[in-house]
Amino acid sequence: MSRPSPLGRLLRAMAPHRRRVWLASTCSVVNKLFDLAPPFLIAIAIDVVIQKDDSFLSGFGVTSPVGQLWILAVLTLVIWGCESLFQFWYGVLWRNLAQTVEHELRLEAFAHIQRLEMAYFEDQSTGTLMSILNDDVNQLERFLDNGATQLLHVATTAIVITTTFFLLAPEVAWLAMLPIPFILWGSFAYQRKLEPRYAAVREQVGILNHQLANDLGGMATIKSFTTEAHEIERLRVQSDIYRQRNRHAIRMSAAFSPLIRMVIVFGFTATLVYGGMRVLDGHLDAAAFALMAFLTQRLLWPLTRLGETFDLYQRAMASTTRILDLLDVQPTIVDGPRQPTEPVAGEVVFDAVQFHYVEGYPILKDLSLRMAAGETTAVVGSTGSGKTTLVKLILRFYETGGGSIRLDGTDVRELDLRGLRRQIGLVSQDVFLFHGTVRENIAYGRLDATHEEVVEAAKVAEAHAFIEALPQGYDTIVGERGQKLSGGQRQRISIARAVLKDPPILILDEATSSVDNETEAAIQRSMETIALGRTTIVIAHRLSTVRNAHRIYVLDQGRLSEQGRHDELVEHGGVYETLWRVQTGEAPVQPG
Numbered sequence: 001m002s003r004p005s006p007l008g009r010l011l012r013a014m015a016p017h018r019r020r021v022w023l024a025s026t027c028s029v030v031n032k033l034f035d036l037a038p039p040f041l042i043a044i045a046i047d048v049v050i051q052k053d054d055s056f057l058s059g060f061g062v063t064s065p066v067g068q069l070w071i072l073a074v075l076t077l078v079i080w081g082c083e084s085l086f087q088f089w090y091g092v093l094w095r096n097l098a099q100t101v102e103h104e105l106r107l108e109a110f111a112h113i114q115r116l117e118m119a120y121f122e123d124q125s126t127g128t129l130m131s132i133l134n135d136d137v138n139q140l141e142r143f144l145d146n147g148a149t150q151l152l153h154v155a156t157t158a159i160v161i162t163t164t165f166f167l168l169a170p171e172v173a174w175l176a177m178l179p180i181p182f183i184l185w186g187s188f189a190y191q192r193k194l195e196p197r198y199a200a201v202r203e204q205v206g207i208l209n210h211q212l213a214n215d216l217g218g219m220a221t222i223k224s225f226t227t228e229a230h231e232i233e234r235l236r237v238q239s240d241i242y243r244q245r246n247r248h249a250i251r252m253s254a255a256f257s258p259l260i261r262m263v264i265v266f267g268f269t270a271t272l273v274y275g276g277m278r279v280l281d282g283h284l285d286a287a288a289f290a291l292m293a294f295l296t297q298r299l300l301w302p303l304t305r306l307g308e309t310f311d312l313y314q315r316a317m318a319s320t321t322r323i324l325d326l327l328d329v330q331p332t333i334v335d336g337p338r339q340p341t342e343p344v345a346g347e348v349v350f351d352a353v354q355f356h357y358v359e360g361y362p363i364l365k366d367l368s369l370r371m372a373a374g375e376t377t378a379v380v381g382s383t384g385s386g387k388t389t390l391v392k393l394i395l396r397f398y399e400t401g402g403g404s405i406r407l408d409g410t411d412v413r414e415l416d417l418r419g420l421r422r423q424i425g426l427v428s429q430d431v432f433l434f435h436g437t438v439r440e441n442i443a444y445g446r447l448d449a450t451h452e453e454v455v456e457a458a459k460v461a462e463a464h465a466f467i468e469a470l471p472q473g474y475d476t477i478v479g480e481r482g483q484k485l486s487g488g489q490r491q492r493i494s495i496a497r498a499v500l501k502d503p504p505i506l507i508l509d510e511a512t513s514s515v516d517n518e519t520e521a522a523i524q525r526s527m528e529t530i531a532l533g534r535t536t537i538v539i540a541h542r543l544s545t546v547r548n549a550h551r552i553y554v555l556d557q558g559r560l561s562e563q564g565r566h567d568e569l570v571e572h573g574g575v576y577e578t579l580w581r582v583q584t585g586e587a588p589v590q591p592g
Helices: 006-013 015-035 037-054 065-115 118-123 126-168 170-177 179-217 219-224 228-280 286-304 306-328 387-394 417-421 438-443 451-460 464-468 487-501 517-530 566-572 575-583
Strands: 348-358 361-371 376-381 402-407 424-428 505-509 535-540 551-556 559-564
Touching: 006 015, 006 306, 015 037, 015 065, 015 126, 037 065, 037 286, 065 126, 065 306, 126 179, 126 286, 126 306, 179 219, 179 228, 179 306, 219 228, 228 286, 228 306, 348 387, 361 387, 361 402, 361 551, 361 559, 376 387, 376 575, 387 505, 387 535, 424 487, 438 451, 438 487, 451 464, 451 487, 451 517, 464 487, 487 517, 517 535, 551 566, 551 575, 559 566, 559 575, 566 575
Parallel strands: 376 535, 376 551, 424 505, 505 535
Antiparallel strands: 348 361, 348 402, 551 559
């Protein structure tokens, strides 16, 4: 089955606004009809001056030439007034429609992106997605704002002028209209050649945005390694590719209007020469000849601008394709039919779970373990053993490759995604804070929380004291990604956010791996309070943070190596005991 054209896909996406599209289109067409009226008035005025009492207007009962001219004056005012009025309305309608479609498409695309699984974001750069949500959506808005009206004006002009020519002088009309098929054929031929060039331009925009986003996010690294010149050179290369791709498209687009102008001049010349000869022979009225000459000129200008219109169109269609292709991506992880059974006890069971990110490189291998409801379970192991992968699978960021994960006896694949994730609070090593106030970032755990509830959560997380010491307290702006705060402060705000959510299951993924000893001790104290009465899963590299866990699972290359309490595992003399001796300084660190 052939793929629908970008325009067809866009029209289907705009179906909810069909009435507004028709209204805006009608105003554009009516405006152009009034815009084409002055040449007719000029032709009638010439007829009045030449024919006097026998003019065209005298047939309506006004025999005085002066009276006829006054009628033309009134008609001129009315026509110009109506043209201005409909120009205002089509401007308002098209621009508002463009803004509405832009707004809805951006929201729809972003909502759709949020439904996609985490694996999708590993294959896509942030810059590419940003270019679609911003640049491509804006490009479509520019076309709806200007290009749609221009296309309607060209079509209306061509129809009105062609009809007039054949009514006035068919023998001249066919000569004047002869270039039109060549113009249309050339337009579509150019369109086909421009399409891949603008697709390449839009693709490079994503690459360029990705480069900029990486550089802005890694500015501290760039400065510390003094690689500013290197990054400028990398950006220069990508920006130059973007410039060259645009140059290829611009060169072809710019050649379009001059070529059309040269084709049209043959029709205009034929009108002047052959039409003038018909006037001299007495077969064509002088006023009709003047009207045809004026209308040929009126046809010339919009047709020469057709190149600009097609340029806008091709840019918009390239952007539309990227937007709608994004919307066509279907999530592979979908909602299950059931909500978690309330109240959620919080038992999590892994049953022979297998998982890989890349085919042939397994991360988890027939892993079976149980996190008991209401207890603290720790998962430890060396780097790459699969600890953090467990978190991603519990939250269904990824799907298992085999086996099952159950919450209170129900396979998580059977549960509604939002319902599942509402039961889980995550405190990650890589804390993400939004640009905003401290209060807003803590309240992200429960958006309807009161200030008193936010403060209480901060106290439980032992964050209240340092927050009060900030310049504006809870109203202090944390900066992008919380860059105005220390790592320990960001971590405690993240914990407060999870406390405010108050989930039955709390996951701490390396929550203390990058903080100092004092902060670790504070987090440990708050964790002991938070863990009471809920299932707590601690993913840890520092074994000192899991000494009091009810059960510790030790992973080794994706398999369960050992399990038990801290003292039991130390006495056992296996992988855990080795890690413990290394971290306590009793054994040297082995080279990797």
